[in-house]
Amino acid sequence: xxxxxxxxxxLSAIRANKLRSFLTLIGIISGVASIIAVMTGISVIQKTIxxxxxxxxxxxxxxxxxxxxxxxxxxxxxxxxxxxxxTVAQADAIREKVKTVDLVGSExxxxxxxxxxxxxxxxxxxxxxxxxxxxxxxxxxxxxxxRNLSHEDxxxxxxxVVLGHAVAEELFPFTDPIEKRxxxxxxxxxxxxxxxxxxxxxxxxxxxxxxxxxxxxxxTYGRFNKQGRERSVNVTVRAKSxxxxxxxxxxxxxxxxxxxxxxxxxxxxFTVFSNDSMIKSFNDVTAGVKAGAFLIGLIALIVAGIGxxxxxxxxVTERTREIGIRKSLxxxxxxxxxxxxxxxxxxxxxxxxxxxLAGFGxxxxxxxxxxxxxxxxxxxxxxxxxxxxxxxxxxxxxxxxVASRLDPIEALRYE
Amino acid sequence: xxxxxxxxxxxxxxxxxxxHALQSVSLxxxxxxxxxxxxxxxxxxxxxxxxxxxxxxxxxGEYYLEGEDVSKMNDDQLAEIRNQKIGFVFQTFNLIPRxxxxxNVELPLVYSGTPPAERILMANDAIERVGxxxxxxxxxxxxxxxxxxxxxxxxxxxNKPTIILADEPTGNLDSVTGREIMAILxxxxxxxxxxxxxxxxxxxxxxxxxxxKLRDGQVESDVRPNRVGRNADVVLN
Ligand SMILES: Nc1ncnc2c1ncn2[C@@H]1O[C@H](COP(=O)(O)OP(=O)(O)O)[C@@H](O)[C@H]1O
Ligand SMILES: [Mg+2]
Numbered sequence: 001x002x003x004x005x006x007x008x009x010x011l012s013a014i015r016a017n018k019l020r021s022f023l024t025l026i027g028i029i030s031g032v033a034s035i036i037a038v039m040t041g042i043s044v045i046q047k048t049i050x051x052x053x054x055x056x057x058x059x060x061x062x063x064x065x066x067x068x069x070x071x072x073x074x075x076x077x078x079x080x081x082x083x084x085x086x087t088v089a090q091a092d093a094i095r096e097k098v099k100t101v102d103l104v105g106s107e108x109x110x111x112x113x114x115x116x117x118x119x120x121x122x123x124x125x126x127x128x129x130x131x132x133x134x135x136x137x138x139x140x141x142x143x144x145x146x147r148n149l150s151h152e153d154x155x156x157x158x159x160x161v162v163l164g165h166a167v168a169e170e171l172f173p174f175t176d177p178i179e180k181r182x183x184x185x186x187x188x189x190x191x192x193x194x195x196x197x198x199x200x201x202x203x204x205x206x207x208x209x210x211x212x213x214x215x216x217x218x219x220t221y222g223r224f225n226k227q228g229r230e231r232s233v234n235v236t237v238r239a240k241s242x243x244x245x246x247x248x249x250x251x252x253x254x255x256x257x258x259x260x261x262x263x264x265x266x267x268x269x270f271t272v273f274s275n276d277s278m279i280k281s282f283n284d285v286t287a288g289v290k291a292g293a294f295l296i297g298l299i300a301l302i303v304a305g306i307g308x309x310x311x312x313x314x315x316v317t318e319r320t321r322e323i324g325i326r327k328s329l330x331x332x333x334x335x336x337x338x339x340x341x342x343x344x345x346x347x348x349x350x351x352x353x354x355x356x357l358a359g360f361g362x363x364x365x366x367x368x369x370x371x372x373x374x375x376x377x378x379x380x381x382x383x384x385x386x387x388x389x390x391x392x393x394x395x396x397x398x399x400x401x402v403a404s405r406l407d408p409i410e411a412l413r414y415e
Numbered sequence: 416x417x418x419x420x421x422x423x424x425x426x427x428x429x430x431x432x433x434x435h436a437l438q439s440v441s442l443x444x445x446x447x448x449x450x451x452x453x454x455x456x457x458x459x460x461x462x463x464x465x466x467x468x469x470x471x472x473x474x475x476g477e478y479y480l481e482g483e484d485v486s487k488m489n490d491d492q493l494a495e496i497r498n499q500k501i502g503f504v505f506q507t508f509n510l511i512p513r514x515x516x517x518x519n520v521e522l523p524l525v526y527s528g529t530p531p532a533e534r535i536l537m538a539n540d541a542i543e544r545v546g547x548x549x550x551x552x553x554x555x556x557x558x559x560x561x562x563x564x565x566x567x568x569x570x571x572x573x574n575k576p577t578i579i580l581a582d583e584p585t586g587n588l589d590s591v592t593g594r595e596i597m598a599i600l601x602x603x604x605x606x607x608x609x610x611x612x613x614x615x616x617x618x619x620x621x622x623x624x625x626x627x628k629l630r631d632g633q634v635e636s637d638v639r640p641n642r643v644g645r646n647a648d649v650v651l652n
Contacts, residue, residue, distance in 0.1 A: 005525050016513045325509045328470060329570070330498020330526040332491045408470045412509065 003338070010343035013315070014350070024311045025351035027304030028391070032355025032384045033362065035297030036377075040363020042286050043375035049282055059239045060138050061249055061274040063094070063256060065232040068273035083269045085232035088214065090259045094237060097255045100248040103238040105134030108217050108231055115163075115210065116183040117171040126167065127209035128184065130217020136195075138236035141206070146178040146193030149213055153192075157215040161189040165197040166207035184210060187220065245274065301387065304351070305395035312344050312399035323403055324411025337404040344396020345389055352388030356381045416479070417446040417578065417609045418467060423476030425462050425632075436462040438632040439476070444611065446577070449604045451612045451620035454629035460613045461582055463629065467611060468501050468580045469493045481577070498527050502571025504600075506583035508563040510555040516542065516566045517551045523574040541573040542566075545599055561592035568599055572608075579603055582613045597622050 014021045062068070065083050067076070088106045095104040111127040129135070133149045136142045143162060153160050161184060168177050168191075177191045189212065198206040214233075225231055239248035249272055256262075256270055316323070323336060360376055367374040425437040436459045444450055452460050465471035466478065469485055472493075478486045485496060502523075503509075510519045521538040529537065542551050545565040555563050564584060571579055581600060585593030601622055604610045614620050621640070628635040 002528070012513060321509070322511050325511060326522065326526070327494065328468075328497060328503050328509070329523045330494050330574075332494045332526070334491075335526060409465055412470075412505075 003342070006335070006338045006342045007346065009339050010346045013319075013343050014347055017315075020311065021347060021350075024307055024347065025354070027300065027307045028348055028351025028388060029355040029358060031297050031300030031304050032352050032388065033358040034300060035293055036356050036359020036380055036384055037362035038293035038297075039290065039377050039380045040360055040375055041366050042290060043377045044363060044367045044372050046282070046286065047375050048372040059242050059245055060140075061237055061239070061245065061252075061272055063090075063235040063237065063252060063270055063272050065270060067271050084260060085230045086235060086256075086270060088218075088233055090256060091233060091235040093259045094235060094252055094255050098237075098248060098251045100240055100244045100251055101237050102240050103134040103137055103236075105132040105138050105236040106214050107131045107135065107234040107236065108214055108221075109234070110217075110221060110225060110231075111209075112226075113185040115167055115171060115185075117177075117180060120171050122167060122170050125208065126184070128217065129209055129211045130214040130221075131211050132214055134236060134238070135211055138238055141198055142196050143193040144196040146191070148193060149211065154213040154215050157213060157219060159187070159189045159216055160192045160213065162193040162195060162211040163191055164195050164207045164209045164211075167210055168194040184212070185220075249274065301391050305348075305391040308344055308348060308392065309395040309399060312340065312396055313402065315343075316340065316399050316403045319403075320406060320411045320414035323406050324408050324414065327406070327408035328412060333404040336406075337400045340400035340403045341393065341396045344400070345392035348388040348392035348396075349385060352385045355388075356384050359384075416443055417448070417481060418442075418444040419479045420466070420473075421477045421479075423466060423473040423478060425459075425466065425471070426474045435632050437466070437473070440629075440632070440634055442627065442634065442637075444609065447604070447607055447609055448625060449601075449610045449612075449623045450625045450627060451614055451623035452627050452629060453613075453615060453617075453620055454635070455615070458629040459632040460629055462632075464580055464582045464611070464613055467578075468503060469496045494526075498523055498574060500576050500578055502568075502574070502576040502579045504564070504567050504571050504579065504581035504584045506586040508555070508560075508567045508587075510563060510566055510570075512555055515552050515554055516547060516558070516569075519555070519566060520570045520573050523570060527574055537573055538569075541569040544572065545569045559592075560588050561595055564588060564592075564596050565599065568596070568603075572603060576608075578609045578611065580611050583615075584612070585614070585616070585619055593619065 063086060065080070065086050067080055091104055091106040094101065108130040109127065112124055113126045113128055114124045115122045115126055131149065132154055133151055136148055144165075145168075146162070149160070149162060152158070161182070163171070163177060171177065171182060172180070177194060180191045182189055182191055195207070195211075221231070223230055237248065237252055239245045253268060253272060256272075257268065260269060262269055326336060326339075360381075364374045364376075366372060419442070421441050422439045423437055423441070424435065424439050427434040427436055440459075440463070452463060454460050462471070466473050469480070469488075470493075472488075473486055476486065477484065480496065480500065483496075485493070488496070497503075510516075511522070514522075517538055520541055521534055524534040524537055539548070539551070542548055545568050547562060547565050547569060550558060550562055550566075555566065558566065564587075568584075579600070584600070585596055588596060597619060600610055600612065610623070612619070612623055620626050625637070625639045627637045
């Protein structure tokens with residue numbers, strides 16, 4: 001007997017018992033749907049975060065005092081707070097000594113300021129970056145209008161500013177901002193440029209800032225921030241090519257260790273990270289969630305599998321006479337076995353398909369609600385169906401064996 | 416010789432008590448014979464049919480079907496014999512309720528691995544032979560008893576077996592419908608099939624050319640009555 005025939009028989013049997021088939025399937029559906037929903041949800045967030053994290057170019061990495069993406073424990077936090085600050089001088093050392101890099105920028109950040117032009121004022125949620133001309137390249141955020149900071153501006157300490165898109169929109173709704181004089185935190189600056197718009201799924205944070213020469217920042221705001229802590233420079237470094245990125249990171253670490261007198265054997269007292277390393281640490285976090293969801297789904301599927309076995313045993317008993325008829329017509333053991341096994345597998349896979357679709361739907365609710373990129377992790381869909389097949393195979397085997405071994409006469413006599 | 420059983424016994428164990436359903440029965444049936452097996456209830460008729468139909472194996476004795484020793488065969492070999500050489504007609508029809516007449520009739524062909532195109536032709540041909548073409552897409556529950564038994568006969572003959580085994584085929588039918596069914600069986604006999612018929616009705620048994628009577632699992636009599644009257648058309652056998 002061909003598989004196709006057994007398949008048709010299986011479908012006909014499932015159709016003949018729609019309600020019972022459906023009830024049995026709820027277990028499979030919820031198991032598969034929960035796995036797929038979590039995986040889809042994570043994929044959605046992952047895709048979005050990867051996009052967001054691509055602030056640094058593929059050749060760029062950053063050196064800073066603090067951990068990328070925040071500390072993971074209190075103990076680590078205390079250790080990090082005790083680190084020495086990173087300085088512009090260290091950035092200069094990297095520029096001088098590391099041969100595999102071409103751009104080295106310095107950034108100092110502070111937030112909670114106001115910008116004013118004539119009688120228009122922003123909220124006091126403006127972020128100020130004291131930076132260098134490498135800023136746009138190393139952050140892949142380019143100047144759309146006017147010009148970038150020049151080395152001259154930094155050296156001389158000119159009071160010039162490049163505005164983020166949102167700030168420019170707010171202060172200059174109708175006029176050209178270039179060459180206009182504005183006040184930032186009560187101090188006068190000349191607008192020399194405007195950044196391109198940089199949308200973010202996480203809010204408007206990436207546009208609501210302005211860039212001034214790092215020297216002006218230091219002169220204006222001093223060594224200590226509002227909390228009284230010494231300011232630490234973020235050093236952005238660009239490798240000469242993407243292939244050289246790892247070498248550049250290694251050499252930079254060596255230079256930084258030397259500059260900061262880190263003894264051999266001691267761990268780095270600074271953090272180096274690239275896009276890859278940030279995405280990797282995000283993936284480390286989600287791996288746990290994924291494993292948890294997988295385990296829960298697995299348990300649900302095993303429970304569902306036992307349900308399938310139960311219902312198949314009931315089905316075999318109910319159809320004892322049918323089995324007897326089939327045997328009297330010449331069905332061999334294998335034909336009966338195939339028929340019932342396939343019935344269990346088809347049943348599981350119907351549940352699997354519904355579960356996968358439901359899971360995709362549920363998982364993408366996040367993306368529909370937030371405008372995140374939507375995701376359809378097909379490998380999990382395929383995996384889910386393969387798994388359903390295995391569940392059907394394992395839990396359908398015993399009832400199918402029972403069916404195939406029925407004695408034809410006993411079966412025909414069954415009422 | 417189409418079928419031959421020698422000293423066949425069948426013993427069932429009911430708890431500790433042995434029930435001798437067949438006791439050392441020997442019987443030879445020629446090709447294209449039309450034979451009725453009669454006897455009171457519990458005399459072993461069905462047991463005999465099951466053995467002859469390869470649904471059951473005897474406890475002891477030998478069974479040759481078209482020269483082959485069937486008593487030593489395993490489940491799957493017996494299944495193949497049933498599929499190829501034997502067609503069953505049961506008192507309770509034994510159709511699969513959720514399948515249409517066509518699909519019921521097609522089933523033996525599915526198990527013999529006949530290609531789909533051929534299957535359709537053969538199944539429709541068998542359905543036509545029993546005059547059920549206009550009911551082919553109906554389910555058994557939508558048919559009368561006579562129509563169900565005709566569907567069962569179509570299924571029995573679809574694989575072109577040589578032997579048709581009918582266990583009380585008219586037992587659940589009124590006498591008019593019973594006669595219709597017997598007419599079909601008579602036709603199959605004329606077409607060359609060996610027909611073995613179990614019945615307890617004399618009128619039905621008279622369609623056959625040989626009547627074997629069982630009692631307590633043994634052959635009580637084995638006669639070839641003189642053909643008269645309405646069965647004159649098959650006397651020529
Ligand atoms: N599966 C079985 N288990 C036990 N006893 C059986 C079984 N099948 C038949 N018998 C017994 O064997 C005897 C013959 O039964 P059967 O062949 O069905 O008789 P008939 O068809 O002539 O009425 C009866 O006594 C019956 O009770
Ligand atoms: Mg009987």
